[in-house]
Amino acid sequence: MDKHRSKYLANEDGYYGDFGGAFIPELLQHNIDELKANWEQIIESDSFQKEYVKLLKDYVGRPSPLYFSQRLSDKYNAQIYLKREDLNHTGSHKVNNTIGQVLIAKQLGKSRIIAETGAGQHGVATATICALMGLECVVYMGATDIARQAPNVARMKMLGAEVRAAESGNKTLKDATNEAIRDWINHPTDTFYVIGSVVGPHPYPDMVAQLQSVISKEIKEQMSQLPNYVVACVGGGSNAAGAFYHFLDNEEVELVAVEAAGMGVETAETAASIAQGNVGFIHGSKTLLMQDEDGQITEPYSISAGLDYPGIGPLHANLYTQKRATVMNATDEEALQAAFELTQLEGIIPALESAHALAALPKLALKPTDVVVVNLSGRGDKDMETYIAKMNS
Ligand SMILES: *Cc1c(COP(=O)(O)O)cnc(C)c1O
Numbered sequence: 001m002d003k004h005r006s007k008y009l010a011n012e013d014g015y016y017g018d019f020g021g022a023f024i025p026e027l028l029q030h031n032i033d034e035l036k037a038n039w040e041q042i043i044e045s046d047s048f049q050k051e052y053v054k055l056l057k058d059y060v061g062r063p064s065p066l067y068f069s070q071r072l073s074d075k076y077n078a079q080i081y082l083k084r085e086d087l088n089h090t091g092s093h094k095v096n097n098t099i100g101q102v103l104i105a106k107q108l109g110k111s112r113i114i115a116e117t118g119a120g121q122h123g124v125a126t127a128t129i130c131a132l133m134g135l136e137c138v139v140y141m142g143a144t145d146i147a148r149q150a151p152n153v154a155r156m157k158m159l160g161a162e163v164r165a166a167e168s169g170n171k172t173l174k175d176a177t178n179e180a181i182r183d184w185i186n187h188p189t190d191t192f193y194v195i196g197s198v199v200g201p202h203p204y205p206d207m208v209a210q211l212q213s214v215i216s217k218e219i220k221e222q223m224s225q226l227p228n229y230v231v232a233c234v235g236g237g238s239n240a241a242g243a244f245y246h247f248l249d250n251e252e253v254e255l256v257a258v259e260a261a262g263m264g265v266e267t268a269e270t271a272a273s274i275a276q277g278n279v280g281f282i283h284g285s286k287t288l289l290m291q292d293e294d295g296q297i298t299e300p301y302s303i304s305a306g307l308d309y310p311g312i313g314p315l316h317a318n319l320y321t322q323k324r325a326t327v328m329n330a331t332d333e334e335a336l337q338a339a340f341e342l343t344q345l346e347g348i349i350p351a352l353e354s355a356h357a358l359a360a361l362p363k364l365a366l367k368p369t370d371v372v373v374v375n376l377s378g379r380g381d382k383d384m385e386t387y388i389a390k391m392n393s
Pocket residue numbers: 091092093094121122196197198233234235236237238239240306307351353354377378379
């Protein structure tokens with residue numbers, strides 16, 4: 001494993017510049033300490049690597065192809081490649097992380113897995129690996145989200161997971177997270193909490209970024225030169241972290257993170273945590289998030305459920321502050337247009353989240369020689385209802 005640590009990755013205390021850390025209830029200290037003391041050693045062990053690499057290959061179908069998109073390249077007059085995370089088993093990059101964390105949980109001797117989920121994508125990816133490993137799985141989900149994400153709730157149940165409704169607050173992701181943390185406090189020895197993005201207290205952001213870094217490791221192996229741009233959408237930031245990871249120290253590669261603007265960054269109906277947010281604390285870490293004058297976290301909005309998160313991982317808050325990453329945003333309408341464009345030019349229906357990354361293409365001042373990699377984080381089957389509504393409008 002690569003021993004060199006980029007200055008853009010977390011330091012020993014889990015800080016990315018001013019961001020990160022572990023702001024947790026006293027009662028969780030033991031769980032976090034246990035994870036902090038063991039996760040890197042586990043990931044570097046031969047037994048973990050053997051099983052992780054084998055599952056990524058035979059179960060997920062990695063390496064995912066790096067596809068040269070001729071017609072998109074013609075349209076934007078540049079060399080555009082798509083990293084096909086949409087072809088992974090379960091349809092997105094999320095499984096790279098859940099396989100890794102569940103294997104770590106097993107090595108720590110944990111028999112019970114908990115997770116929180118918003119739209120249900122992370123819940124499904126977690127329930128999938130728990131089914132594979134024969135582990136008990138409890139997924140917390142806001143009652144509002146349960147009502148509007150019926151297919152993913154059904155998938156989790158079919159996979160053998162118990163879906164528990166969070167009935168407090170707005171009954172969405174934030175409330176599900178609170179319930180999951182409460183569960184972890186109440187089950188301090190047998191339970192592992194699988195977090196779905198590069199968020200949460202240290203060491204989660206660092207661990208999830210490393211598990212997703214297989215994306216940029218493969219991109220580097222699949223290309224004969226460095227790209228000029230790597231573009232990815234950001235909700236919490238895990239697919240972007242994975243796509244950027246091995247390029248962090250290649251300063252000539254422009255890293256482009258695309259947030260969901262929703263109805264527009266100047267409106268209240270947005271999930272653009274960097275464009276509209278400021279410094280605060282969410283999910284146990286110090287980062288950029290959307291909050292009102294009283295410091296209350298505001299409810300985010302995006303047409304895409306996976307980007308509908310009020311904060312952003314501390315890695316990205318720092319990449320933006322250090323000007324290492326370029327942060328852009330795309331509205332609901334721009335993302336929809338990009339989704340239809342890719343579908344009609346390439347026969348690939350992208351996830352709405354990934355469509356936000358594609359929507360950055362017309363906004364980049366591309367030259368014909370520019371090589372661009374867009375991380376296609378997921379497939380669009382789950383978004384057909386939204387696409388159908390768009391066609392009928
Ligand atoms: C969940 C999800 C995202 C957003 O999560 P990140 O942690 O920001 O990657 C993006 N794309 C797809 C397909 C997703 O399912």
